[in-house]
Amino acid sequence: YGPVTLQGQHPREYGGSHWCVLVSRTTPAPAPGSDEINRAYEEGWVGNHTLAFIGDTLAENGDKVPELFIVDLPQDEAGWKQPGGAPLAGTATTMPAPPAGVSQRRLTFTHHRRYPGLVNVPRHWVRANPQATAIAFLMRDDAGVVQLW
Known part of the structure; x- marks a missing residue:
């Protein structure tokens, strides 16, 4: 969508030929028991306009529980430059926010399981089949064994 040109108020600020936006909504302090997240990672494409x-x-007890999320991305090129509910670049007191038209939702709800959450060891990236009808990730079964789900 064109180059990025900066005024250069600091020696490490420089322009570029491309730019990017964040597409996940995060918060520094998620409410326990909510769908809020403080970190998004190990993403993978699901079709052409969706990321898991x-x-x-x-x-509820404050333990970290990694869950599976998905974001639907804008298909309109102009949509990528339009702020959603908050500034794309963030502010001095807020984190960067997704563009208008980005929809984030939670796919797994594992807090009640014996071994809650997706696993981080072994490290893996979320993957989808070519038809974008199934998403693969790693999680422990009820015996504590890491399985492909």
Whole structure:
């Protein structure tokens, strides 16, 4: 969508030929038991306009529980430059926010399981089949064995 030109108020600020936006909504302090996350990682494409990723939620007791999330991305090129509910770049007191038209939702709800959450060891990235009808990730079964789900 064009180059990025900066005024250069600091020696490490420089322009570029491309730019990017964040597409996951995060918060520094997620509410326990909510769908809020403080970290999004290990993403993978699901079709052409959707990303799945692992997001760290907090259980009611405050334990970190990694869950599976998905974001639908804008298909309109102009949509990528339009702020959603908050500034794309963030502010001095807020984190960067997704563009308008990005929809984030949680796919797994594992807080009640014996071994809650997706696993981080072994490290893995979320993957989808070519038809974008199934998403693969790793999680422990009721015996504590890491399985492909």
